[in-house]
Amino acid sequence: MKIGIIGAGLIGGTLARRWTKLGHEVSIANSRGPETLRDLAKETGAKAVTVQEAAQAGEVVVVTITQKAVPDLPKGLFANVPKDVVVIDTGNYYPVRDGSIPELEAGTLESEWVSKLLGRPVIKAFNNIFFQSLLDKGTPKGTPGRVALPIAGDPPEHRAKVLKLVEELGFDGIDAGSLSESWRQQPGTPVYTQDFDAPGVKKALAEAERSRLPEYRQKADKWLRDFLASQK
16 A cells, blocks of 8 residues: 655654555655655655655555644645545644644644644544554454554544554554544543553543543643653
């Protein structure tokens, strides 16, 4: 499969490494230009391209950048991308990193906001797993305790395609419904970064309470603030 990745951070780089090893044709871009991705391209076999080229790269395009960077993507980036191309959003909103985004603070779901800015339906996936787990916790189907990942978004046929990609990476894909349900996997929710198996993911998704989203966000933001402080 031909896959474009916009963003070469921890998740983008990890997906490039995993997917190229599985035989997919990966094109990857960042905001600084293809010349800054030569080492990653050499390591993985992925093709370093521009953001515009990554958006046109194939059957699936992954947008894996900070929330604050989404409005800075080129205008009309997906205007000429065929409607059957699946767009995956891996992003998470952390005010301590992204600054305050009024629409999100007012209650708009993170991936619905991204979808609106991109002018495309998106599938929310790979947002609730640490990059290290994504890199090395994939296991064969049927393995006891196999890590599971929730997938939410529309249309259903796009969601189904992402579920297959998740399975191929060594994780149980859990159909988490339409994008309107994606709040259940936002930062700080019970399913976030827990590496649960399939029953655990389903239980955690069900336990999430929409009225507690501000509390979940505050919890996740505190974690990131403490983590960043520890790295200084």
